[in-house]
Structure formats: structure tokens, C-alpha cells
Amino acid sequence: MVRTVQRTLVCAGWDDYELLDTGGGAKLERFGDYVLARPDTQAIWQPRLVPDFWRAAHATFRRDAGEGGAWQCMPDMPRSWPMRWNGLSFRSELTSFRHTGVFPEQAEHWTWIDDTIRRAGRPVRMLDLFGYTGLASLVAARAGATVTYVDASRPAMAWARRNxxxxxxxxxxxxxxxxxxxxFVAREKRRASEYDALVMDPPxxxxxxxxxxxxxxxHFPRLFAGAADLLSADPVLVLVNAYATEISPISLANVVADSLERRGGTLEFGELVLAPRRPGRHLPTGIYARWSPEPRQ
Ligand SMILES: C[S@@+](CC[C@H](N)C(=O)[O-])C[C@H]1O[C@@H](n2cnc3c(N)ncnc32)[C@H](O)[C@@H]1O
Incomplete structure (x- = not known):
């Protein structure tokens, strides 16, 4: 049986990322040297910083009447700029979907992946589905894993390779x-491929x-069941992260636990939130479920 533990995972930022304020349907964040203001539907409370502070952001994403919007930038705001996390270097960029090429709260996951793979002390084959700009893949590869990255977007993959x-x-x-x-998962099943670690961040x-x-x-339940079938006899980690779904973390954990039932171990799941460096309100960003095997005797 899988032991389940519900826990809110809190990311309090890192050198190159800081949550400065939230409220009024938006978040104010520092990415490296630049401050960005972006819409966030969760931030239904009032901001704490004065409006002048928000107006001074280097770039502000303004929603249009439909699904889209556009960035309004100060003259000194570049389209793309360098960022670092724990020795990794990568590019951040203002994209048309108000994203930046990095989901900063996932630093919590990167630390966990890094530690788990290093502690495994043996070769680890990791599958990274919906790999986007490749940060989880890079963390795992640096920690010693052999990684298979899969994404449907050519620009995302080019960005990941640049990183x-x-x-x-x-x-x-x-x-x-x-x-x-x-x-890809269906094909790997036919080939009887195996992985010791599985990471996925489906949209x-x-x-x-x-x-x-x-x-x-x-599609998630079927995809997860198929991907879990690719796990080797001795897997080291499984991580699922998701945003903007109406699915509760409990529902996510139920799906993940169903496929990992016979393996025992512990499934930690819950919300992933950002915390400002100075005490303030947490901002919910998404949900996660992560599984570890029973510790070896
Ligand atoms: C932005 S990331 C994940 C971030 C986050 N989970 C979200 O919902 O915004 C989502 C990635 O999934 C990729 N993607 C979307 N549909 C896919 C599919 N059918 N197969 C593989 N990758 C896919 C996209 O290209 C993108 O890089």
C-alpha cells in the first residue's frame, strides 16, 4: 500500500527570484534584475505595496478583453535575460502567454529531484514528460541521471537545449x-523501455x-497509468506537477496512488505555493504529487 501525506509545499524564492507582492488579481515578482507584474486569478485580496511600486515594474502584462494580452515594458526591459538557480544558468523571456520560461515555485521540485538522484548512488534513467524549457531535465542530468526529455513544442525544446x-x-x-x-509512452511500452524516475508537468x-x-x-489518468508501467523494478522517484486544472490535489493523488499501489512507499501531495521573502500571504500556484520508495534497510 502507498502511504499518503498531504502537505503544502512552500517556495520562498531564491537569489534570482522573489515574490514581492500579490493582490488585485496580480503578482509582482523579481526575476533576476527585473520586476514583472502579471495577472493571477488567485490573488483576489488587496496588494500591500503602494500602486507606485507596482507601476515601477520593468514589465507589466496587460490582459485584453479575450484570453490574450500583451507586455508593456519600460525602455530598459530586455525581451530575454539570464537567470541562475543553484549553479544552473538559463534564459528567461517575456512570452505571449505571460509566462517567462521558468515556473519559479518548481525550485522546490528541483531541489527534491537533485537530492533524490544524488542520494540514489546508482545510475538513474529519468523520463521528463512535458519538459518545456528543460530545467527539471538539467537538474537531473547534472545530478547524474540519464534523461529522456519529451515535449511537443519545437521552440520549447530549442530553449531547453540553449539552457x-x-x-x-x-x-x-x-x-x-x-x-x-x-x-511516446505507448511506444515505449511496446519497446519494453524502463525508467527509474518519472517527472511530468502536464498543462x-x-x-x-x-x-x-x-x-x-x-487524458491524465490514462497517461499516468501508462507512464507508471514504464517504471523499473527499483524506481527512485515519481513527480507530477500541474497548474490551472480544476482537479483537487486529492484527486491527483488518487490517480497516482492507483498506479503505484503495489510498490508501497510514500506519496506526498498537496498545493504548491509561493511565499514572499518578507512575511506575507502565500500565493497558490498549482498542485503536485511526489512518490518515494520505502527507504532501503
Ligand atoms: C508550459 S509546460 C508545463 C507548465 C504548466 N504545467 C502549465 O500548465 O502551464 C507545458 C508543456 O507541455 C507541452 N505539451 C503540451 N501538449 C503536449 C503533448 N500532447 N505532448 C507533449 N508535450 C506537450 C508544451 O509544449 C509545454 O512545453
Whole structure:
């Protein structure tokens, strides 16, 4: 049986990332040398910093009447800039979907992946589905894992490979694959491939390279069950992260636990939140579930 533990995971920022304020439907954050103001539907309370502080942001994402919007930038705001986390170097960028190429709260996951792979003390083969700009893959590869990265977006994969170069990790064994996550998992099953670690960060909605539709609520349970079948006899970690779904962390944990039942171990799950450096309100960002095997005797 899998032991389940519900826990809110709190990321209080790092040298190059700080949550400065939240409220009024937005968040104010420092990414490296730049302060960004972005919409956030969770921040329904009032901001604590005065409006002048928010107005001084280097870039502000203004929503339009529909789903979209655009960045309004100060003259000194570059489109893309360098960031660092724990010795990794990567680019952040203002994207048209108000994202920046890094989900800073995931630093909590990176630390966990890094520690777990280093502590394993043996070769670890990791599958990173929906790998985006590659940060989880780079953390794992640096810790000694052999990594298979899968994403449907060519620009995301190019960005991830650039991050690999910037981090000086081009000699590390990472397979970069442009593929639909579901099709890839099905193919790996037929090939009887095995992995010792599984990481996935599926979006609420997405498309594979050939237009394959991905909807979290509809496709996640099947994808997770298939991916869990690829786990070796002695896996070291499983991590699922998700944003913007209407799925409760309990529902996520139920799906994950179903497929890992026979393996025992511990499944920690809950909300992933950002905390400001100075005491203040936590900002919910997403949900996660992460599994570890029974510790070895
Ligand atoms: C932005 S990341 C994950 C971030 C976060 N979970 C979110 O919902 O915004 C999502 C990644 O999934 C990729 N993606 C979307 N649909 C996919 C699919 N069917 N197969 C593989 N990757 C896919 C996107 O290209 C993107 O890089």
C-alpha cells in the first residue's frame, strides 16, 4: 500500500527570484534584475505595496478583453535575460502567454529531484514528460541521471537545449525528443523501455506536434497509468506537477496512488505555493504529487 501525506509545499524564492507582492488579481515578482507584474486569478485580496511600486515594474502584462494580452515594458526591459538557480544558468523571456520560461515555485521540485538522484548512488534513467524549457531535465542530468526529455513544442525544446549549453551541461546524457507525450509512452511500452524516475508537468490543455489534443481531465489518468508501467523494478522517484486544472490535489493523488499501489512507499501531495521573502500571504500556484520508495534497510 502507498502511504499518503498531504502537505503544502512552500517556495520562498531564491537569489534570482522573489515574490514581492500579490493582490488585485496580480503578482509582482523579481526575476533576476527585473520586476514583472502579471495577472493571477488567485490573488483576489488587496496588494500591500503602494500602486507606485507596482507601476515601477520593468514589465507589466496587460490582459485584453479575450484570453490574450500583451507586455508593456519600460525602455530598459530586455525581451530575454539570464537567470541562475543553484549553479544552473538559463534564459528567461517575456512570452505571449505571460509566462517567462521558468515556473519559479518548481525550485522546490528541483531541489527534491537533485537530492533524490544524488542520494540514489546508482545510475538513474529519468523520463521528463512535458519538459518545456528543460530545467527539471538539467537538474537531473547534472545530478547524474540519464534523461529522456519529451515535449511537443519545437521552440520549447530549442530553449531547453540553449539552457543546457548555458549551464555547461552539453556533455550530459539527455535525449531531446519532440513528440506527443501519450504516443511516446505507448511506444515505449511496446519497446519494453524502463525508467527509474518519472517527472511530468502536464498543462491543462495542449497539443502534440501533429495537433493531438491534450486535456488534463480527460487524458491524465490514462497517461499516468501508462507512464507508471514504464517504471523499473527499483524506481527512485515519481513527480507530477500541474497548474490551472480544476482537479483537487486529492484527486491527483488518487490517480497516482492507483498506479503505484503495489510498490508501497510514500506519496506526498498537496498545493504548491509561493511565499514572499518578507512575511506575507502565500500565493497558490498549482498542485503536485511526489512518490518515494520505502527507504532501503
Ligand atoms: C508550459 S509546460 C508545463 C507548465 C504548466 N504545467 C502549465 O500548465 O502551464 C507545458 C508543456 O507541455 C507541452 N505539451 C503540451 N501538449 C503536449 C503533448 N500532447 N505532448 C507533449 N508535450 C506537450 C508544451 O509544449 C509545454 O512545453
Amino acid at each position: 543546457q549549453e548555458l549551464s555547461g551541461l552539453t556533455d550530459r546524457p539527455i535525449r531531446w525528443l519532440l513528440d506527443d507525450a501519450g504516443k 491543462v490543455f495542449g497539443r502534440g506536434p501533429k495537433g493531438e489534443i491534450w486535456r488534463f481531465g480527460e
